[in-house]
Amino acid sequence: MSTVISPSSGVPASDVLEQQFGSDNYAGICPEAWVAMDKANRGFAPAYGDDAWTERAADAFRKLFDTDCDVFFVFNGTAANSLALASLCQSYHSVICADTSHVETDECGAPEFFSNGSKLLVARSEDGKMTPDAIHELATKRQDIHYPKPRVVTITQSTETGRVYSTAEVRAISVACKAHGLSLHMDGARFANACAYSGESPAEMTWKSGIDVLCFGGTKNGLAIGEAVIFFNRRLSEDFDYRCKQAGQLASKMRFLSAPWVGMLESGAWLKNARHANACATRLAELIADIPGVRVASPVEANAVFLLAPEPVLEKLRKRGWRFYTFIGGAARFMFAWDSDLKRVEELAADLRECAGV
Ligand SMILES: *Cc1c(COP(=O)(O)O)cnc(C)c1O
Numbered sequence: 001m002s003t004v005i006s007p008s009s010g011v012p013a014s015d016v017l018e019q020q021f022g023s024d025n026y027a028g029i030c031p032e033a034w035v036a037m038d039k040a041n042r043g044f045a046p047a048y049g050d051d052a053w054t055e056r057a058a059d060a061f062r063k064l065f066d067t068d069c070d071v072f073f074v075f076n077g078t079a080a081n082s083l084a085l086a087s088l089c090q091s092y093h094s095v096i097c098a099d100t101s102h103v104e105t106d107e108c109g110a111p112e113f114f115s116n117g118s119k120l121l122v123a124r125s126e127d128g129k130m131t132p133d134a135i136h137e138l139a140t141k142r143q144d145i146h147y148p149k150p151r152v153v154t155i156t157q158s159t160e161t162g163r164v165y166s167t168a169e170v171r172a173i174s175v176a177c178k179a180h181g182l183s184l185h186m187d188g189a190r191f192a193n194a195c196a197y198s199g200e201s202p203a204e205m206t207w208k209s210g211i212d213v214l215c216f217g218g219t220k221n222g223l224a225i226g227e228a229v230i231f232f233n234r235r236l237s238e239d240f241d242y243r244c245k246q247a248g249q250l251a252s253k254m255r256f257l258s259a260p261w262v263g264m265l266e267s268g269a270w271l272k273n274a275r276h277a278n279a280c281a282t283r284l285a286e287l288i289a290d291i292p293g294v295r296v297a298s299p300v301e302a303n304a305v306f307l308l309a310p311e312p313v314l315e316k317l318r319k320r321g322w323r324f325y326t327f328i329g330g331a332a333r334f335m336f337a338w339d340s341d342l343k344r345v346e347e348l349a350a351d352l353r354e355c356a357g358v
């Protein structure tokens with residue numbers, strides 16, 4: 001057996017950053033994914049997904065979701081969302097989303113581009129969540145030929161602000177979708193974190209609650225690269241393989257996108273990783289709860305903590321070397337991943353306490 005090389009081996013210690021929580025994308029590749037990649041690297045296999053690893057990964061998803069879904073592997077989340085949404089509508093249709101959603105704010109117009117112009121209809125949202133009322137309002141706002149016809153709703157699980165939809169909430173959204181003839185897509189870039197928080201089965205969280213298509217995020221869950229697009233409503237996956245190919249998302253050495261999923265799903269690492277990430281977020285929130293002037297902006301449910309603090313305090317924290325973003329509503333965002341070190345979480349909390357002057 002060849003040796004498993006840890007992601008940071010061979011890198012001089014001085015070049016290794018102290019761990020940061022700026023994004024869950026800062027994390028490395030988890031051992032289960034790494035080992036599977038290493039196994040897939042022994043010898044050759046057929047190209048373009050016609051290999052045993054890809055079949056095994058798709059089967060592992062069918063087992064996890066307890067249903068006969070269609071599974072596709074793409075490189076990143078922007079492509080997964082955009083191509084999935086494009087497969088649900090025509091260019092003259094529109095897609096209802098929350099104003100804070102990744103598809104609206106962070107995909108550079110890719111959903112509109114890949115759907116040849118389907119318009120995003122934006123619902124105002126406090127916590128990143130979509131509501132049946134918002135769907136009803138946007139779906140009935142205009143019914144004439146001059147307005148792009150609503151066809152799809154997309155929701156993010158967990159949301160961009162770290163909130164988790166209950167299955168009851170997803171079901172209520174699905175009822176609203178059915179009433180207006182809309183398909184329901186889930187951006188699950190952090191689906192694993194949502195499952196870890198809710199404790200519900202992946203099936204309950206998705207198709208049993210009315211989700212037609214799920215983009216299941218692998219990158220933030222511990223893979224190097226890769227998201228799975230899962231069609232529970234298999235009628236909607238027609239020609240999706242062509243769509244992926246045309247968009248430059250059909251990996252020729254597909255086994256290196258799919259094998260890591262085998263490692264993640266068959267070992268249960270996908271859930272273990274998410275539980276750890278969520279626990280780190282909860283821990284930070286606990287540690288800073290009593291610091292005067294510092295407040296958690298949004299209930300901590302998944303792997304994110306959003307902190308409201310006076311700007312001078314945040315500036316001091318930055319000067320101490322901590323990296324974080326404030327692009328969502330001005331709060332300082334800290335994101336945790338499978339490899340987040342609880343000691344570093346404690347260091348962050350202690351630094352914040354000092355910076356806040358207590
Ligand atoms: C990270 C993320 C994605 C995927 O982003 P890519 O950079 O395109 O891989 C999609 N949706 C949400 C909510 C995300 O946080």
